[in-house]
Amino acid sequence: MERNIRLSAQTIYEKEFSVDFKGYAPAEVDQFLDTLIQDYVAYETLVAELTETVDTLEKENAALKAQNIALEAQKKQAEVTGTTLEASNVDLLKRLARLENIVLKKDM
Numbered sequence: 001m002e003r004n005i006r007l008s009a010q011t012i013y014e015k016e017f018s019v020d021f022k023g024y025a026p027a028e029v030d031q032f033l034d035t036l037i038q039d040y041v042a043y044e045t046l047v048a049e050l051t052e053t054v055d056t057l058e059k060e061n062a063a064l065k066a067q068n069i070a071l072e073a074q075k076k077q078a079e080v081t082g083t084t085l086e087a088s089n090v091d092l093l094k095r096l097a098r099l100e101n102i103v104l105k106k107d108m
Contacts, residue, residue: 009040 012033019026 007040009037009044012037012040 015033017023017026017029
C-alpha cells in the first residue's frame with residue numbers, strides 16, 4: 001500500500017510561519033494547528049491499529065486456507081478409499097471396546 005502522507009504531527013508542530021503586515025492572527029493559526037496535530041496523532045494511532053489488525057487477519061486467513069486445503073485432501077482421500085469419517089470412528093470405537101474387554105479380563 002502506497003502512503004502519500006507528507007506531514008506528521010511533529011512537522012506540523014515545528015512549522016514556522018512568517019508574519020506579514022496583513023497576515024493572519026498568530027494565536028488563531030497556532031490554535032488551529034494544535035487541533036490539526038491532535039487529529040494527526042489520532043489518525044496515526046488508528047492507522048497503526050488497523051495495520052496490525054490487517055496483519056493479524058491476513059495470518060489467520062492464511063492459516064485457515066492451509067487448514068481448508070488439508071481438509072479437502074482428507075475428504076478426497078476418504079472418497080478414494082471409500083470410507084467415511086463416521087465409519088472409521090465406529091471402527092475405532094469397536095476396536096477400543098474389544099481392547100478394554102481384553103484388558104479387563106486379564107485383571108480379573
